[in-house]
Amino acid sequence: MTKTGSPARRSEVATTHLMTLLTSRQTSALAFTTILFLILFRRSSRFRYIAKMLGFTLAGVIASLVGITVSPVMWLLKKPGLTNWIVARTMLRIAPWLCGMNVRIEGQEHLSQKELPAVLVCNHQSSLDILGMGAILPPNVVVMGKKSIKYVPILGWFMTLANNVFIDRKNRGHAMETMARIAVYLKEHKYGLWLFPEGTRSHQIDDTLLPFKKGAFHLAVQGQIPVIPIVFSTYYPCYHQQKKVFDRGTITIKVLEPIDTTGLSTSDVDALLERTRNAMLDALKTIRTIPLTDSRSTESKKLK
Template sequence: MGLNVLYYLRCTLALVILSIAAIYGIIVSILCTIIGKQHLSQYLTARFYYTLMKYGMGIDVKIIGEENLSKLPYVLISNHQSELDVLMIGKTFPPGCTVTAKGALKRAPILGWFMSLSGTVFLDRTDRTKSVTTLNNSLTNIKKNKRAVCIFPEGTRSYSTELHMLPFKKGAFHLAQQGELPIVPVVVANTSSLLSHKWKTFNSGCMIVKVLKPIPTKGLKKEDITAFSEKVRSIMEKELKELGYCPANNITSLPPVVLELQKKNL
C-alpha cells in the first residue's frame, strides 16, 4: 500500500476518532451541567480523546515536569503546531481547565456543539478589543474557583518543520497580568515527524511535552507586557530547540528535515 494512501487512511481514522470524542463530549457536558459539574466536561472529554488516539492511532504523550500543573489557578500557554495539539491537551489538562478557540469553531457541527456546551472561551480574531473583553470576563471564574485556561499565544497553527515559534499575541499575558495569575508554559517537541500535511506524514509515535515552572506575574506592569511576552517566548523556543522532534514510527513519509536528522543519527 502506498505511503500516500496510508496517510489519507490515517487522516480519516483520526477524523472519526475526533467525531466520536466530540459526541461523547456533548453527552458528558449535558450530564455534568445537570449535576453542577460543567467545569469537568472538557477534562473528561480530553482524557477520553487521548485514550482513543493512543490505542486507535498509536500516538502516546510523554510529559516532563507534570508537577508544575498542580497549583491552580494559572494561565497555561503552549506552542501551536498542528491538530495533534488537541492530543497534548488531552494528557496535560487539569480538572477545571478550559480552552480558548476561534469563534468560527462555535458553528462547526458536533465539535462546535461540544465546545459550546463545555464552556469553551470563544475569541473573535477580527476584533482584538472584543477578545480581550471576553478573556477578562472569564477571569473572575478562574480566580474564584481556582481554575485554569489554556491559550495558544501564537494564535494559529504553525505547521512548521523547523524548531521555532510564531510571534506571540498578548491576550494570555494581559489576562495573567490583570489577574496576577502565573503563566505556566508548555512546550511540545516539533510534531512534524508525526503529522505534516505538506509531506503527507501521519505516523505513530510519542509526543514529548515539557511543562515549565510557573512564571509569576504579580507586580507586572501593563507597559511591560510586550517585553515579558517576548521573554517567555524566548524561554519556550529555547526549550523547543532542546526537545527537538517527536520520536516517530515511520508508517508514512517524513519531512526532509526530519529524514536528514535521522541520517545524521545513524
C-alpha cells in the first residue's frame, strides 16, 4: 500500500511545487523582458532615446531630492552656497551611468573661487545642459531660471531651498529690479550667478548661438563684476531631441578667460554682449562632442 502522507504534507508539497512554477515563470518573464529590452536598445534609436531620457530624468530627480535633503543642513552650517555644488556633483556621479554621456573640461582654472563674484554665461542647447553643469558648477554659485520652474515639483522645491534666482521675463521692469538686487547680493557674498543668455534652448546642430539677451551683461556692469563665458560643445550627433538620438559620447566644456567689466557703464553693455558672444562662438567651433566610437578609435591609435 502506497503512502501519500498527511494532508498537511500534501499541501506543503503542492505549495512548494506552485512556488517553484511561479518562480520559474517569473524568471522566464524577466529573462524575456531583458532580452527584448537589449534588442530594442541596440536596434531602435527611438527606443534608446526614450530609455536614456528616462534614466537622465531619474538622475535629475535623485539629485534634486538630495538638494532638498541637504539644503536645511547647509543653512544650519552657514554654508548655503554648497547646496547647488552638492546637487551638481550628485548629478555628475549618477547621470553618466544612466545615460552614457561623459564630460571633459578645458580651462577649469578660470572657475576658481578667486574669480567670484562673477556672472557665468553659458550656451543653452537642451535639458542635457544639466549634466555639464554637474561637472563644472563651482561652490557659491546660484542659478537663474524662469519663474515657471519654481512651480515644478521636486526640481522647483530644490531650487527654491537652495536660494536660486527666478525671474519673470514677461515683466521687464521687475526683471531689471531683480537684476540690480542680485548684483549687490553677489558682491556682498562673493557669489557667482549662472545663467543662459540665449534665454531658451537652441537645439542647434551647426555650432551656432541664438541672439543673447542683455540682462546678464547689465547685471555684470551694474555690479562691476567679471563675465565668465562657458561653452558646451554641440551635442549632435550624439544627442538630438527632434531626431530622437541619444548615443554614448563625451561632451567637451570650455571655460574662457573672465572678461573684466571694471569702469564699464550702461552704454558699454551692447559691446560687452557682442564681445562675449563672439568669443563663445569662436570657442564653440574648436570643440566637439566625441561619440564613443571615436573615443575607442583614439585610444586604439594611442596603444599602437
